[in-house]
Amino acid sequence: MTYETLIAVDALKNMLASGADVLIFDCEFELGAPDKGQEIYAKGHIPGARYAHLDEDLASPSDGSNGRHPLPAPVAMAAWLRAQGLRKDQQVVAYDSNGGAWAARLWWLLRWLGHAPVAVLDGGKPAWVDAGLPLETGTPPAAASGDFEPGAQLVPAPVTAAQVLTNIQTGAAQVLDARDPSRFAGTRNPLDPVAGHIPGARNRFFRDNLGADGRFRPAEDLAADFSALLGEAAAILQCGSGVTACHNALAMAVAGMPAGRLYPGSWSEWIADPARPVATGSD
Secondary structure, eight states, X not given: OOOSSEXXXXXXXXXXXXXXXXXXXXXXXXXXXXXXXXXXXXXXXXXXXXXXXXXXXXXXXXXXXXXXXXXXXXXXXXXXXXXXXXXXXXXXXEEOSSTTTTHHHHHHHHHHTTOOOEEEETTHHHHHHHTTOOOBOSOOOOOOOOOOOOOSOSSOOOOOHHXXXXXXXXXXXXXXEOSOHHHHHTOOBTTBSSOSBOTTOEEOOGGGGBOTTSSBOOHHHHHHHHHHHHTTOEEEEEOSSSSTHHHHHHXXXXXXXXXXXXXXXXXXXXXTSTTSOOBOSOO
């Protein structure tokens, strides 16, 4: 059995106990403290997990105009995955301690590169610990190089800032902004040199995909939420830098809905050009 959206703690535990072929990534990260995630990883992670750094492994360098977390070059991303030992058709599990906020980025990237068996651990490390399961410390030894090669994309092609600008006029798709409601409305925030949102966007805070226990809400509830926001329109998914927008992409996949298109540059790219329009308010 393979997993392509979410995997429960018990399922991962059983896979590891049976010796199943699974590659685990710890995606722990903190905005504003880019080294802290790796420090937390070293102090305790799911046994065998390798660390995926959001800035260094799951993004390419920002040049100031392309957002805080531009997509990595596919060739570079594939090479990094091979160096972690990834093999063709191997099950991948990604997790963090933030409801999947960072792990969903790796999930989206792998599907962008054509790798289907990738899932986010539902509830993340907190759920693993709550189940009384062990953590290990330190870092694992270097992996034998894998044979992974990119294949046909399993997510729709990303959109550019120019396409989002055109969409403001055409209204062909509905932009969903995964940032918290205060940032969307235009409250000043250190992450946003310019406050507000893309005109016509609607707010879908990524944490609304989760229940009080930190796990994803039922598929039917997620489908109802996204349907109410989208109507019959296709989705363009954005956030601050193209990361938590992937959480909405994952939630839509859990809900069985048509996939939205990621705007990787998101708000941090959008506001780099003062000619691009900005809206404020909650609607």
